[in-house]
Amino acid sequence: xxxxxxxxxxxxxxxxxxxxxxxxxxxxxxxxxxxxxxxxxxxxxxxxxxxxxxxxxxxxxxxxxxxxxxxxxxxxxxxxxxxxxxxxxxxxxxxxxxxxxxxxxxxxxxxxxxxxxxxxxxxxxxxxxxxxxxxxxxxxxxxxxxxxxxxxxxxxxxxxxxxxxxxxxxxxxxxxxxxxxxxxxxxxxxxxxxxxxxxxxxxxxxxxxxxxxxxxxxxxxxxxxxxxxxxxxxxxxxxxxxxxxxxxxxxxxxxxxxxxxxxxxxxxxxxxxxxxxxxxxxxxxxxxxxxxxxxxxxxxxxxxxxxxxxxxxxxxxxxxxxxxxxxxxxxxxxxxxxxxxx
Numbered sequence: 448x449x450x451x452x453x454x455x456x457x458x459x460x461x462x463x464x465x466x467x468x469x470x471x472x473x474x475x476x477x478x479x480x481x482x483x484x485x486x487x488x489x490x491x492x493x494x495x496x497x498x499x500x501x502x503x504x505x506x507x508x509x510x511x512x513x514x515x516x517x518x519x520x521x522x523x524x525x526x527x528x529x530x531x532x533x534x535x536x537x538x539x540x541x542x543x544x545x546x547x548x549x550x551x552x553x554x555x556x557x558x559x560x561x562x563x564x565x566x567x568x569x570x571x572x573x574x575x576x577x578x579x580x581x582x583x584x585x586x587x588x589x590x591x592x593x594x595x596x597x598x599x600x601x602x603x604x605x606x607x608x609x610x611x612x613x614x615x616x617x618x619x620x621x622x623x624x625x626x627x628x629x630x631x632x633x634x635x636x637x638x639x640x641x642x643x644x645x646x647x648x649x650x651x652x653x654x655x656x657x658x659x660x661x662x663x664x665x666x667x668x669x670x671x672x673x674x675x676x677x678x679x680x681x682x683x684x685x686x687x688x689x690x691x692x693x694x695x696x697x698x699x700x701x702x703x704x705x706x707x708x709x710x711x712x713x714x715x716x717x718x719x720x721x722x723x724x725x726x727x728x729x730x731x732x733x734x735x736x737x738x739x740x741x742x743x744x745x746x747x748x749x750x751x752x753x754x755x756x757x758x759x760x761x762x763x764x765x766x767x768x769x770x771x772x773x774x775x776x777x778x779x780x781x782x783x784x785x786x787x788x789x
Contacts, residue, residue: 458575465577468584475587476558479598484551494550495524497601501549503528503535504542510674513681529685532670533635534603553601560609561597561752567612568756571619571729572763582755590748597749607637608753615732615760618646623655630655631662638686642738645722646731698746698754717741730764733757 483493498521505519506512506528512535516526528535541549565579587594597605610633617626626647633640647656671678699717702709718738726734736757740746746754 461575461577465575465580468577468580472580472583472587473562476598479594480551480554480558483554483599484547492599494553494599494601495522496603497538497550497553499523499525499528500530500534500538500601500603501542501546503530503532504539507532507535507539507674512674513678513685527685527688529688531635531638531686532674532682533632533666534637537603537606537636550601554598557601557603557605558598561605564605564608564612564756565752567609567616568759571612571615571732572759583752586752590751600749602747602749603636604747604749604753607633607640608756610636611640611643611736611753612756614643618652618655618732619729621652623652624658626652627655627658628662631659631666634659635663635666639739639743640736642718642722642742643732643735645738646727646735649725649731650727698743698750699741700744700746703744714741714744726764726768728764728767729760730768733760733762733764737761 498519499517502517502519502523503512506515506517512528512532517523517528518526538549538553541552543549544552562583565583566576569576569579610629614626614629614633617623617629630640630643630647633643644656644659647653647659699714702713703711718741721734721738721741724730724734736753740750740754740757743750
């Protein structure tokens with residue numbers, strides 16, 4: 448009984464600490480968003496990436512996307528749109544709200560996607576939601592990038608994280624329709640989550656795989672019909688381009704910054720190794736996510752939560768595999784049922 452009470456106390460303390468951490472992170476994000484919305488003269492980095500998607504949205508409406516350089520009254524990180532067209536459509540859905548309100552709404556939705564992604568990540572990992580709050584609290588304290596590269600810039604990487612973890616959660620629960628739709632949207636938004644298709648393929652979730660591919664194909668065909676077939680070479684050229692890496696890039700792509708001998712195809716080779724491992728369950732999801740991040744040329748600071756979740760899933764999967772092989776975690780010998788003899 449004493450052991451039970453002690454364990455119960457630990458659970459209560461964890462929930463209290465986790466709840467406080469979640470309130471802290473949500474309050475901090477809200478203060479950032481309110482400050483951005485009310486500041487008289489926003490800095491040049493304010494919604495820097497969001498304006499990039501919005502400029503692409505306007506070109507999408509004009510049917511000039513990928514064919515002409517991006518322009519706008521705001522500073523842009525690049526003059527060519529190097530994302531799939533769905534990245535522009537997400538911004539277009541909010542454009543009717545007006546530039547200021549659309550940007551603020553995007554910050555709220557994007558940050559909410561991060562929180563949902565972390566909560567679903569906890570579910571997939573089989574740990575308490577409180578650990579997600581504590582991890583986020585540590586993240587925002589140690590890495591100012593939560594503010595600058597995440598909330599302020601408005602990059603859609605957190606939206607993609609929410610879609611990916613929604614897929615992982617639905618996949619784990621064998622909800623193939625939801626899993627396929629969410630994975631298809633994640634791939635259509637950013638491309639690099641494509642290796643997660645191997646998760647459905649390896650476990651023979653044919654319906655899930657077919658739905659994901661159908662979502663990608665249908666939206667791709669719709670954009671092709673809207674923009675015109677002659678846009679294809681422009682799309683290929685733009686999607687193949689990527690900014691030069693700098694000191695803020697990390698993970699596999701960061702090796703190009705620090706080692707001259709690291710080849711341009713090194714990320715593809717690492718991804719192939721991850722995908723060659725015949726893993727299922729959490730290990731399969733973690734390795735596929737690591738493969739996707741490996742083929743991404745530039746992994747910036749706002750992708751850190753995605754990298755941490757990928758590593759956590761991989762580690763949890765390794766522990767699962769070890770316990771499965773050794774019989775650990777099946778209960779103590781004296782707790783196992785014994786065969787009754789008569």
